[in-house]
Amino acid sequence: MVKVDFLLRRDGILGVKLGDIVAVEYVGTLDNGGVFDSSEMQGGPLEFKVGGGQVLQGFEDAVLGMEIGDKKTIVLEPSQGYGEYSTNLVETIPRSSIPNNERLTEDTMLLVSLPDGSKMPATITTITEESVTLDMNHPLAGEVLHFEIKVVEIS
Template sequence: MAEVKTGDTVRVHYEGSLEDGRKFDSSLDREPIELTVGSGQVISGFENAVVGMEEGDSRTVTVPPEEGYGPHDPNLLHKVDREQVPDEIDLQVGAQLQATDRQGQVIALTVADFDDSTVTLDANHPLAGQDLTFDVKVVEIVK
């Protein structure tokens, strides 16, 4: 039977969880995802996990931050005046916001902290700095 190699297009089911067991994503309630291994469509640790697997194989792999969403970068924490956040936004720690940078790119932000005068926004990916565990099953090697 053929093994998955770089350049192959595969269909996989997965379930992702954090060190504390909380699930952060899963394909189990929808169609498997399709990706071309080595194309950078998903994090490198996920791609590396499927290399060498065969159709029907399952595996559990833990992906370190360096092969996931990177380490948590404290330089991506930004403190802004509370007035810069529109009044209609219900501020809560963990709330996801969007902003536009000077080049017009949309940036995802997470509220890290706030008080009466400032809001601390985190531009790191929400999974940055975390070990990610994936249960992966190769459903099909499309080629």
């Protein structure tokens, strides 16, 4: 019976390298253990090009050198994830400046236009008769992110 000790790819490089397309199963949790995302919640493995900037840099860096079947747990500080929470990204605006403002509810996400013409998602945090407070921080800003990663495919 033949026993396989390691896998040597055709290009001679073992494991994931820049430019590879990888598929990973993952679970993302917060410090309190709550799951914020997973490949199961998304319907299957996450596929991305390593070095393509499609996922968080720390997540991308973690898969480098991994091989099919390898598992790894990583912790990303806010600076490596979605950034620190910034009060500069919280703004109170007149309620009348929002179309259909009678339907507003807290925790609703809106797409807001910035002065430079770009658009950014914002979450309504407070509503009064006169104003609406919008939080333009990413919902995971300021959070430490924990990921369990398993490489399931490399191409």
